[in-house]
Amino acid sequence: MIKQSPIDAESIVSKVAEMLRSVRKQQQLTLDDLAQRSGVSRSMLSQIERGESNPTLATLWNLTQALGVDFAGLLGSEPAAEPSSGQVERLPAQRTPTIDSRGERCRLRILSPPDLAGKVEWYELQLEAGGALVSDAHAPGSMEHLTVLEGRIGVQSGLREEEGGAGDTLRYRADVAHRIAALAGEPAKALLIVLTD
Incomplete structure (x- = not known):
């Protein structure tokens, strides 16, 4: 069985909600304005601001970019310019948004483009020995697909558990x-x- 680490998720969701609402109001933006800027739906923004939704990292990245802020250093680098028609965009490794969670000994590199946040997002996940990524429920209908590249990984979704090694793919509900x-x-x-459904 995978042991749960204690994590104050309610506090994190509350702080994000408070900061998002505060910055949006400082910039005199309505929920509709921010939805248009960020590509995150108005209903999702409303849920986040009320502390009723646990946004994905890519959704937070989109919001930080739309508002021109950094959520307490949660996300690093600036986004790359959009590729022009007929061109190939290259995002150097050092500019790929990366989130380090030292307490949980894991690192997430956001590989998906910002405009897909809240729909389809993909990440490279690196876990140190004993490392874990613990998440609250995402939006209803959300699913995760995890393909193990190296080592062995265990997944717990709600009360169900499974593990896999290199080459295995684990699919599970992420709305729990x-x-x-x-x-x-x-x-x-x-x-x-x-x-996200």
Whole structure:
């Protein structure tokens, strides 16, 4: 069984909600204005501001870019310019948005473009030995697809658990609390895709 780490998720959701509402009002934006700027639906923004939704990292990235702010250093670098028609965009590794969670010994690199946040998002997940990524429920109908690239990884979604090794893909509900953890006392690496219904 994968052990749950204590995490004050309610406090994090509350702080994000408060900051988002405060910055939006400072910039004199309505929910509709921010929805148009960020590509995040008005209803999702309203749920986030009320602390009723746990936004994905890519959704937070979109919001920080739309508002021109950094949520307490949660996200790094600036987004790359959109590719012109007929061109190939190259996003250097050092400019790929990366989130380090030292307490949980994991790192997420946001690989999906900002305009897909809240729909289809993909990440490179690196877990140190004993590392874990713990998430509250995402939007209703959300699913995650995790392909293990290196090591062994265990997934807990609600009350269900499964584990896999390199080459295995684990698919599970993400609209319930879920956890991804490195197993066997070794580091692990995976490609994580989040689909929102």
